Amino acid sequence: MEALKTKEARYPIEFTAPAFGAGSFYIQEDLRDEFYSHYHRHKEIQISYILKGRGSVVIGNLIQPFFENEIYILKANDPHVFIKEGNPEDKVHVVxxxxxxxxLAPLFNLQELQPMQDFFSTMNSSKKVIQQHAGKIKHIFASLMKEEGMAKLMQVLKIFDFLLAHEQDMISLYSGLPGSNFNDKVGVRINDVLRYSLENYNREITIDEVAKLIHMTPSAFCKYFKKHTMKTYVTFLNEIRIEKACQLLINRSTENISEVAYQCGFNTVVHFNRVFKHILRSSPSEFIHKHSAGMAHVVN
Structure with a gap:
């Protein structure tokens, strides 16, 4: 994302979507090597269709895998970041x-759009539309950048109509944060911890090394992380590891539970099984039995 208004570059979290031209909606297409790389928030509601790419999405203190042909409806001011995984040479493509x-107040005040206004204004969490449903309007998102004027508005209204029709099919992505309880500087620090954890989850990570990353003592870091994410760092790291383990099991990369445990940073299978069951309320073997390859919804 190219424009960061009113904030210095070192505090990128308070992002404002630039309103180019005279259009009522800002439409952006990302076709590049990476997503916007900072944990950020903005006052606009964001509707994103993943045309190409996979990885992890962090919303507040929730982490989930994302896949192609999913739609994310991100609530206003929900802090978030999409992080690509897989082949570094692959491009991401998102609209x-x-x-x-x-x-857009005058538009949403129209009687015909009142249901959509109600949908947006009463969102208590960000949402996800899975591949099974999202694929039905892939062609609309893919063509948005080619449209202008009334044609573009009509396409956006079709997206709204689709979201209303599939409201009951959406998966809630509660961020875990009751409000915007951090400022820009906090956002940058949490971003550093996030990315470091995602890059190193497969090995032992100590509180000391993460605390040094953002220039804190271990004790201060633990209090700081709990205050701003509503969970301990160890809990958050374990959730990352279990999310990665689920991806390995779902994709049938291996069904050897011991191998999955070690690949995801656990020193013993016993500890892995205990953490897995605590987070998902099922054992790894039960998870394998219940889930078929290709299922996108793994960790909630």
């Missing part, structure tokens, strides 16, 4: 629609 109520 975003940003919805700003302050700019």
């Amino acid at each position: 975003h629609v940003f919805v700003a109520f302050d700019k």
Whole structure:
């Protein structure tokens, strides 16, 4: 994302979607090596279709895998970041629609759009539409950048109509954060911890090394992380590891539970089984039995 308004570059979390041209909606297409790399938030509601790419999405203190042909509806001011995984040479391709109520109030006041206004204004969490349903409007997102004027508005209204029709099919992505309880500097620090954890989850990570990363004592870091994410760092790291373990099991990369445990940073299978069952309420073997290859919804 190219424009960061009113904030210095070192504090990138408070992102404002630039309103190019005279259009009512800001549509952005990302076709590049990586996603926007900072843990950030903005006042606009964001509707994103993943045309190409996979990895992990962090929303507040929730981490999940994301896959192609999923739609994410990100609530206003929910801090988030998409992080690509897989072949570094592969491109990501995502189309975003940003919805700003302050700019679009006259449009949403139309009686015909009242249900959509109600949907957006009562969102208590960000949402996900899985591949099974999202694929039905892939062609609309893929063509958005080619449309102008009334044609573009009509396509966006079709997206709105689709979201209303599939509201009951959406998966809630509660961020775990009751409000915007961090400032820009906090966002940058949490971003550093996030990315470090995702890059190193497969080995032992100590509180000392993560604390040094953001220039804190271990004790201060533990209090800081708990205050701003509502969970301990160890809990958060374990959730990352279990999410990665689920991906390995779902994709049938291996069904050897011991191998999965060690690949995801656990020193013993006993500890892995205990943490897995605590987070998912089932054992790894039960998880393998219940889930077939290709299922996208793994950790909630």
